[in-house]
Amino acid sequence: GQQVMQIPQYQHVQEGEDFTTYCNSSTTLSNIQWYKQRPGGHPVFLIQLVKSGEVKKQKRLTFQFGEAKKNSSLHITATQTTDVGTYFCAGRPFTGTYKYIFGTGTRLKVLA
Amino acid sequence: GAVVSQHPSWVICKSGTSVKIECRSLDFQATTMFWYRQFPKQSLMLMATSNEGSKATYEQGVEKDKFLINHASLTLSTLTVTSAHPEDSSFYICSASRGATQNSPLHFGNGTRLTVT
Numbered sequence: 001g002q003q004v005m006q007i008p009q010y011q012h013v014q015e016g017e018d019f020t021t022y023c024n025s026s027t028t029l030s031n032i033q034w035y036k037q038r039p040g041g042h043p044v045f046l047i048q049l050v051k052s053g054e055v056k057k058q059k060r061l062t063f064q065f066g067e068a069k070k071n072s073s074l075h076i077t078a079t080q081t082t083d084v085g086t087y088f089c090a091g092r093p094f095t096g097t098y099k100y101i102f103g104t105g106t107r108l109k110v111l112a
Numbered sequence: 113g114a115v116v117s118q119h120p121s122w123v124i125c126k127s128g129t130s131v132k133i134e135c136r137s138l139d140f141q142a143t144t145m146f147w148y149r150q151f152p153k154q155s156l157m158l159m160a161t162s163n164e165g166s167k168a169t170y171e172q173g174v175e176k177d178k179f180l181i182n183h184a185s186l187t188l189s190t191l192t193v194t195s196a197h198p199e200d201s202s203f204y205i206c207s208a209s210r211g212a213t214q215n216s217p218l219h220f221g222n223g224t225r226l227t228v229t
Contacts, residue, residue: 031215033217045217048217099158101158102155102158105155
């Protein structure tokens with residue numbers, strides 16, 4: 001079946017260091033969304049990428065969608081303790097469906 | 113912004129009993145809602161797509177007689193875990209899309225932590 005993998009599974013960084021999580025789909029995606037889930041909380045929408053090769057920025061966060069629309073990345077510059085949480089990508093396959101396949105997630109811990 | 117309310121936040125029940133979880137879109141109509149299950153420190157596993165006025169679409173491996181979904185109105189979907197067993201203990205979370213297109217963001221409820229004793 002369709003799978004969306006993320007690496008790394010865990011990442012511990014010192015506050016101020018950069019962080020990147022990579023998302024890889026086994027199939028081509030129509031679009032991809034990114035969510036952040038704080039410990040004990042629910043996923044919160046961050047951004048959506050639709051076009052091949054698209055790059056979007058939100059303050060210290062940079063999101064990229066691959067040319068083949070099968071992979072994506074999220075890069076955080078100069079992490080802060082508020083960045084702690086699990087980051088999930090969610091891809092929608094080219095099947096005309098409303099459903100999204102969530103990635104395996106990357107859990108980020110920021111050490112002060 | 114769009115708000116999705118889920119109730120209850122947590123529930124403890126005895127083995128063999130049934131538990132109903134509600135998911136409401138508070139300020140928008142949702143023709144489609146999604147139900148997920150999340151094990152500790154793991155990803156969200158899509159269980160089913162709830163469609164207003166029609167039968168839910170279940171993912172492979174999810175027992176539809178075990179996890180009953182009803183989407184009777186444009187603002188309410190319910191998930192009933194029937195004859196619950198300890199292995200059904202998990203975090204159940206719903207989501208809904210506010211927009212009319214397939215590209216619209218998902219808004220999640222706060223989730224329900226189910227413990228079956």
